[in-house]
Amino acid sequence: xxxxxxxxxxxxxxxxxxxxxxxxxxxxxxxxxxxxxxxxxxxxxxxxxxxxxxxxxxxxxxxxxxxxxxxxxxxxxxxxxxxxxx
Amino acid sequence: xxxxxxxxxxxxxxxxxxxxxxxxxxxxxxxxxxxxxxxxxxxxxxxxxxxxxxxxxxxxxxxxxxxxxxxxxxxxxxxxxxxxxx
Numbered sequence: 446x447x448x449x450x451x452x453x454x455x456x457x458x459x460x461x462x463x464x465x466x467x468x469x470x471x472x473x474x475x476x477x478x479x480x481x482x483x484x485x486x487x488x489x490x491x492x493x494x495x496x497x498x499x500x501x502x503x504x505x506x507x508x509x510x511x512x513x514x515x516x517x518x519x520x521x522x523x524x525x526x527x528x529x530x531x
Numbered sequence: 532x533x534x535x536x537x538x539x540x541x542x543x544x545x546x547x548x549x550x551x552x553x554x555x556x557x558x559x560x561x562x563x564x565x566x567x568x569x570x571x572x573x574x575x576x577x578x579x580x581x582x583x584x585x586x587x588x589x590x591x592x593x594x595x596x597x598x599x600x601x602x603x604x605x606x607x608x609x610x611x612x613x614x615x616x617x
Contacts, residue, residue: 485573
């Protein structure tokens with residue numbers, strides 16, 4: 446069993462209204478040191494696979510088919526082994 | 532200038548309906564190898580600070596005051612240096 450941690454970020458050229466709202470709230474709270482905020486998604490998948498490569502390929506395919514919007518978003522996948530549930 | 536990457540995850544004991552919906556969609560698409568999906572947030576903050584420690588402390592404070600819900604969520608912060616905009 447592997448854990449695939451998928452980080453999905455808006456492409457840099459895409460406007461991020463949710464990030465702007467967070468920035469605004471941070472400014473109101475006095476966080477003047479924060480210059481920009483961008484919001485993405487973090488998806489953790491538990492994948493049954495024989496190898497990390499296989500788990501990564503399943504996660505990549507899930508991103509391409511469902512999780513990420515290829516026009517607006519980039520994704521990145523980290524795979525780590527999970528101990529089997531005994 | 533530093534980039535603080537904030538990973539916000541639901542605590543393991545908290546039900547994740549959005550993750551369940553994604554799981555359901557993945558099953559329908561034939562991703563039988565994926566046993567669980569949990570959805571979190573990935574927030575990237577650009578922080579003006581003199582050191583990585585200072586940037587981390589600003590980001591931690593922003594999480595505690597605004598970004599994360601301490602009852603339901605855990606957060607984790609990675610700080611990396613950004614090249615100054617020339």
